Amino acid sequence: MASPSIVWFRDDLRVGDNPALHAAAERGEPIVCVYVFDEQTDYSDTSVFSDDSPGIRPNGGAAKWWMHHSLEALAGELDARGLALTFRSGPAAQVIAGLQRETNAGAVYWNRRYGLAERELDASIKSSLKEAGVEARSFQANLLFEPWTLRTGQGQPYKVFTPFWRACLGAPTPRHPLPAPSAGHVTGAKTVPSEKLGDWAFLPTRPDWAGGLRDTWTPGEKAAHAELRAFEAEGLGDYQRERDFPSQDATSRMSPRLRHGEMSPFQVWHGVRDASSAEGAASFLREVGWREFGYHLLYHWPKLGTENMRPAFNAFPWNDPDPEVLGRWQQGQTGIPIVDAGMRELWQTGVMHNRIRMVTASFLVKNLLLDWRLGEAWFWDTLVDADPASNTMNWQWVAGSGVDAAPYFRVFNPELQAKKFDKHGEYINQYVPEAGTPGYPEPIVDLGESRKRALAAYDTIKGS
Template identity: 60%
Template structure:
């Protein structure tokens, strides 16, 4: 007699449009749903503090949707999953594919379980276009977004999202660990008050957010670069944890507004980042463009770095963005580019330092978008400008926050004697960055 199917969830914490779960229910014989907290296996990047907060609440919401049947286990997946298969007498294991270096773990588990006579299947769930399906004319990966996204759109064939399968097939299992026991939430000090006020993790919260976007912000999306205007979707953390799928977003947004194509191209940037990470798995630690190994990063000191992290630089738009991040675990995308450029170009700090800070403080930090975005701003990444772009935060503020509405929201002392002087001269530091870039150009020229 066939045993139950084990469904192993990762970054797909949802019931609707979950191909692995749907296929497992269709197979019959009962389903056990498990989430494994694996923060120790090689190839796994342990998530940051803000993401741990989100994960706790997302798992709690998922467990409630499953009537308390979600199984939690902690440890290396290559030990936990086979042990759970033996414990349950499971005869099949299903999961949705992932595209980071962790896929090597999946491949080894798949091979060992199949060798033991267990059926193992994986599914496309979290990307519209899987990395190996979109190739250049010579069969290689794309390194520039525009031709990549054009090739994706020419492929077409975005499937319709799946519904919620019959959850009566979901079984409990003995030995589930305590979510509270995992210690994902902050204790003393409790810094998550702003996160609680801002977000509702979980599948229902994701669809409420999508509904709100469709009901208002999409019509204003052409003003997405203005941080004081509610014109963006704020779906990024829900997509990061898979509480909503890109197929569901595509289905709701495609063709319904004059702004739809532009918004979906931003979803395309998410796809492009994963495409890059799939082919260059060390994206968070190595320059995508090796010539940037010659860039002369400075050493501003702990005090200057702390001023950037906590929004005390004396540069209003930078400070507003960093305070928004500290309070909400989120930052407007235009401002993300400005604060990253300021750290890299004006303070001459290695982009990896900023990437690690965002990894710890963003609720939407994922393994592809976070390093890809930092490298893009640094100029070391894929599709970077052919020249060395330096965002001027004062000009950016005048253009995108002309009434300082966003700045005053997060920096109430702006314009008063209590606001600090700038920690760096923007013009002089810009020139120092351009001078440092000369070494990169020379290194690139020597490579031919």
């Protein structure tokens, strides 16, 4: 009697270089592929979750839009191989256990996650399955370097990026990507009842604010590979020279692909290395390393998204949030053209150029003296690449509350940043065409005076 394998997809929405799917194909039994939509798990269950567990954060609106289309694309890729993607909703532990009983599966495979709540949930599910005599295995798929494998000479987690990245480069070369299973390599699917993806309401309707996302992106594994090939051929050589200029089409566009697992970091690493050994390749792979560093921090400091890594910042004198002020920042109506351009790019496209992310974040936390968590929450909801590690690490880096943080006295001057990186105003004109006209708002704060206030505020905790 057949003993199917369950492959549980999460943030690995691809068939290529998917170790869990590869293992199921190698096992040689019928395969049940499942995606579980879980916003119902009870994190008060102390038998599963520790006191430090922050819970698994629901995805924001832009990420859900992406997920809907990426899951559709994944279903198509699986269908081409004789497999079906089953959609189930509810507490993941209950859904997976129920699906195993329903199918009499002999094995359940998934790829690892690195947040504390995710790890604790996965460990609990693995333990329960093994107690029931079911093979349960997890795999390294979405990070080049497992967070527990890299330590300082003193045996501690890294807190500074440069030595962390040096350790990564000195570690064994990341494995080569696994091939996608072919139709002939898959024993077949076991058909089980499925919910409808459309019933989960991942797509906005009233109002439909996703027009700019549709114009900018085509989610899915095939599109991810096409974009990587285009970047390797046309953008990689100039990456180091042009990456800081937001009007240039110089970025890889890989961040949402990696976030949702349409592309693995192993595919990116070897694809870029095979394409070029030039300076641009080293510079780009360093950015991949920055993503790795974020997960290294998240693994060792699980409350990275909610608590200051530097305890001194618990006493920082943030301004009370003024809804009007925060709203003008969110809507790109601050009266500072480069800031407004970035915030409008974010709303329209679901991403923001990395240089401008730093400028807009610095403006919020330093010129407006608003808590970094307010900005992080807005980015979480509006970024298609909203990543639980990178998003929070980057906000803490700009605020100065995290490890390897920018010096507290570094306040990005938006006007100087615009002169240096958008000299001819192409980026600003694209998103803020009314800048400089009578209808454009006056600056929400004086940049010079707000910088002085920020430095004074940071001085209050300087000695802590």
